Amino acid sequence: MRVILIFISAALVNNFVLAYFLGLCPFLGVSKRFDTALNMGLATTFVTTLTAVTTWLINRYLLVEYNLLFLQNVTFILAIAALVQLVEMFIKKTSIALYRSLGIYLPLITTNCIVLGLALFAVTREYTFMESVFFGAGAGVGFTIALIIMSGIREELEFADVPKVLQGAPITLLMAGMLALAFMGFAGLLSV
């Protein structure tokens, strides 16, 4: 039961993009069209879940075991970079179609703060293994939801008459603000 609460909390209540401001670069960068947003979201969810597994294992059996916690940042970021590279190679070998649709987004995910952020959050909150996995998946799903909603709004926005100085980034940020307000409505959903 607790894992489901953690999942919902990471995906909706404490949405990584709109409540923790993580992953804003891709959120602003690839939210222009619906299908790219969906592909980016799926690729990120895949990586966040795998990262949660990997970093949990590294933290538990390497860093805590040998009292190397000060190396957390360095090892986590290297593990994430290596993981993304491996995933890219694996997808390229097994499914060319999937590689074509996700391929270009994978390298970008390394620098997505969500991935490193969730690894660090999972450590500070002392999640168990299963909790970390659901936390990682929830983070990815939350990112996907935010990205898809945003891309929908931005596709409509093409027809709107935006003042010249607000075009581009400013109006996107203002809309993200509105979206964050709306997501605050989920706050009463559960109390974890």
Place this chain on the structure above:
Amino acid sequence: MPPSDRTLFYEFKKGLLLENPVAVMLLGMCSSLAVTNQIKNSLAMGLAVVFVTIASSALVSMVRKLVPGGVRIATYIVIISGFVTLADLFFKAFFPDISKTLGPYVPLIVVNCIIMARAEVFAAKHPVAASVADAVGMGVGYTWVLLVIGAIREVLGSGSIFGLAILSENVFKPWVVMVLPPGAFLTLGFLIGFINYIKSRKEGIE
């Protein structure tokens, strides 16, 4: 102007407004929004980023001829995360309460695109002095935007500045939304819009 004519001062100055990392190039958004609910946090975060940018730009510039092209990104990441760990441990040791409020956003400087971008775009191709000047400019440019956002959010959201109450409750009811996540998005959106407005007026005059 050709690169050889560029003075160190020019490299420093361009980060302040013309190529401001946050307001113009939209880099490093995560941290600039997450920690700016109080001006104190903005200052701490800004200083941490200034330190990491200068140190890693200098080191990247020093080793730029030794590192083979294929592994340069990995090298930068290790250099940057080393300095970020230093900053993180420094906060933990000397300012534990600030370290607590900033939480994982200090280690997250590793994936702050500003530092990576400066390493890749500038420090890897320029001598040490120019790289340091560039890094100082970028760091200061980042910090002042953070301070402005922090000041706006703290004044409107809690009616205080640096934790001192300046607006009395009777005159001004604080807008709680400004210290919450939506306030950060709205403030930065309007700030960038305002900078665009100033720039467009300047171009109109010239």
